[in-house]
Amino acid sequence: MDGFDLALLPRLIISGSGLDPEPLARQAGIPGRALRTDHARITGDRYLRAWELVEHGVDHREIALMIAERYVVGALGLYDYLFITAPTLWDGMAATGTYMNTISTNWRFEPAEETDREFSFTVHLNTGEGRGADLAMQFWIAGAFSRARTATGRPVNPVQVALRQPAPRRHDAFHAFFQTDQVDFGAPADTVTMRKSDLDLPLLGADSLLARILRYQAESLPPLPVRTTWLDQFRRLLRDSLMTGPTIAAVAARLATSPRTLQRRLAAHGTTWREELDRVRRSEYHRMRPAGLNSLARRLGYSDARSLSRANRRWQTR
Template sequence: MAEALTTGTTGELDSIVLSKFLLTAAAANGADPDRIAREAGVPDWALAEDEVTIPARRTMHVWELVERALDTPDSPVSIAGLYSLGALGLFDYLFTNAPTLGAAMETSTRYLHFITTNGRFALHTQDERETTFSFHYLEGEPRQVELAEQFALAVLCARSRGVTGTPVHPLHVGFSQPAPRRHANLTEALAAERGVDFGQDRATVTFRTADLARPVLGADPRLGAILGRYAATLPPPPPADWRDQFRHALDACLAEGPPALDHVARRLTMSRRTLQRRLAESGTTWRTELDAARRRHATQARRTGRPANAALADRLGYSDPRSLRRAVRRWSAEERGPGETGGPAAGA
């Protein structure tokens, strides 16, 4: 992806085709795409291109504004219904010219960075009966991630049916978000045989392994080979950021009990001193990262209806629930920003 709007910025990047598709879908549902683009900070000249990138946070803001404009909790489902193969350019054509559904899925895990560096789609588990893929976003506010995640999995399921010409239904779909008050349309769109669950650590979609052997209808092996060689000449995906590995290790330690720097260092097979040095080189500290991880876990607990009680406080390494509630109030104040006021933080 060529760069645009990225000078002096840090963070993940999205292909402009994502925002263009969302704005087109919003217009088809009666919203004003120009207003949404202006509010999200996506300039007109970028929307006239296909080979540029924008900060992922702007795409996520587009999602939020589209939902507000459409005024429906099912906006990701209705937008996914407008998706057609080819809308995502090379990423789609690699998918549609793979020999089998499984090979098509593999192109998605390998080339997702053509569309976004903000998402991670990977093979999670596989045996002779079932194959599970995981998906998650690195950046975005909670509601933005919920919208984008619903759309991504709805499109993935639709693509699977579209390229095989058969009713390939996932066995199960799981979301990291809490269950929406109404999700019948989402459940119907996904058509998972064992249903849809919410509140998972990461989003997942499980297929029958046998279904992944189904041929992709109309696939052109020669074109697929040409596209594959072309894709191989493009810049590789960004290297896995060791900070992602660190944060996964820290989250795992938090899930087991009160966190400790030594425990995380051992998970990463490095010394305590090396871990502190790597954090400093990345412009952060153990204290900063621990506070951010506690915040993530406390937010997830609040969203799933678990209060800031003694058990949660102990697991996050606080001396008592009162200390956790003080931290929740501080995080809420940081979200509001200086000079803003608000009621007591949820769970406080």
């Protein structure tokens, strides 16, 4: 099933391509009036279809990188301004991850590996495949660096980019855009590795008062529709249970099932209670990391800060 996107996304790529927007939108199944508003909603498959049509219309295999290069920060409205008003690059990324549903329910970012000097995150497209999905993934990752460079005024580049999609005939455009030879294709997941020193860079548009106003606005907006799976519902309940002490019995009760049945359903999804609890805690840790260690430990359901420190060391050595 498809997630939903704001029509701002296809509007950005169509305008960046230089093509006539009305006929292209019509071919993608997007009402023309949707491109003229900031809050129109479309299903994710239409956004991916727009990418296919743009590539065909421009006849440029690196169209996603080209549009990312032309991306003017602010074109994605509230989503962009939540980013650029944050104090640092890390805080900006955390804000856009937290409020992703202001622009799409078909994408999410999750922390992956972490070392003393580097941090990796994985980009997930919840539903969608084919060439449109490949181009959209290229744009999300390349656009993130285009925006980071604009917002910091610095040449922010990844250490490595790994993409699940098949390799193109030539990698030159990718190496040139990301300023690294470490761009891999056919990877197990769509993952980006960054330098922690870059994540600490201050943003030129940092404004704490405006950032608070924008967060309040983001929280007040009616959320985009989202079609959830059973696993999505389980993860939401697990996240909600962290502060009260997450137990399999408590979460099973909220799902109106038994702990044993819950374990079986998790196994059917290729995961376990322990893996899911660790994944949710790790994700929330990175999202809330500016908070103090004792506060973080309580909010993540650990008995004390030492337990959280041990978990963090384990995450960093994976």
